[in-house]
Amino acid sequence: MxxxxxxxxxxxxxxxxxxxxxxxxxxxxxxxxxxxxxxxxxxxxxxxxxxxxxxxxxxxxxxxxxxxxxxxxxxxxxxxxxxxxxxREIDVARAKAAYERAMQRFEQPTMNQDTIDILRAKASMLRALTRINIIEGRVV
CATH class of the missing domain: 2.60.15.10 (F0F1 ATP synthase delta/epsilon subunit, N-terminal)
Structure with a gap:
């Protein structure tokens, strides 16, 4: 070995x-x-x-x-x-709430697609999804 x-x-x-x-x-x-x-x-x-x-x-x-x-x-x-x-340290409820907040940012009809908010929302969504996938065993 x-x-x-x-x-x-x-x-x-x-x-x-x-x-x-x-x-x-x-x-x-x-x-x-x-x-x-x-x-x-x-x-x-x-x-x-x-x-x-x-x-x-x-x-x-x-x-x-x-x-x-x-x-x-x-x-x-x-x-x-x-x-x-x-x-074991990941708070799945917090991650799911962060994912929902990020999704709401995308759904706001007044949001300008060229703003930094879109990039921040995408990063927030990716962090939340990664945490959720780790907890739920969906990471390969």
């Missing part, structure tokens, strides 16, 4: 994850990427999405990532996230 890789997920408020993993898969801005021990170093930006990893015991784990940056080294992956939540 190959060696594990250290996974550290940090937000401005706290350390969310600091443990060894067999593999780490993250939502890069150019697409999902995976990192195993011994990977070539790289740095990339992250999209909103699900960070997936397999822990030392072989369990699949999910973490919500609200964008940020990732640094992969041969023995460590560091995620500097704007926001991050372990699956």
């Amino acid at each position: 190959s060696a594990n890789i250290r996974l550290v997920v940090v937000t401005p408020e706290k350390i969310v994850i600091d443990e060894d993993a067999r593999i780490v898969m993250a939502p890069g801005s150019l697409g999902e990427f995976g990192v195993l021990n011994g990977h070539t170093p790289f740095l990339t930006s992250l999209n909103i999405g699900a960070l997936k990893f397999v822990d030392e015991a072989g369990n699949d784990r999910l973490v919500f990532i609200g964008g940020g940056f990732a640094e992969a080294l041969p023995d460590k992956v560091t995620i500097l996230a704007e926001s991050a939540e372990r699956r």
Whole structure:
């Protein structure tokens, strides 16, 4: 069996994850990427999405990532996230309410489609849907 890789997920408020993993898969801005021990170093930006990893015991784990940056080294992956939540920390009622608020912004007939509100509503909707999908097990 190959060696594990250290996974550290940090937000401005706290350390969310600091443990060894067999593999780490993250939502890069150019697409999902995976990192195993011994990977070539790289740095990339992250999209909103699900960070997936397999822990030392072989369990699949999910973490919500609200964008940020990732640094992969041969023995460590560091995620500097704007926001991050372990699956068990996600408040599904709050996520569903955020989704509904975002949908209401799209349905307002007076909203100018060129405003920044559309971009903010899309980002809010994506964050909410990602959280809901993580909780409901719809992340592949």
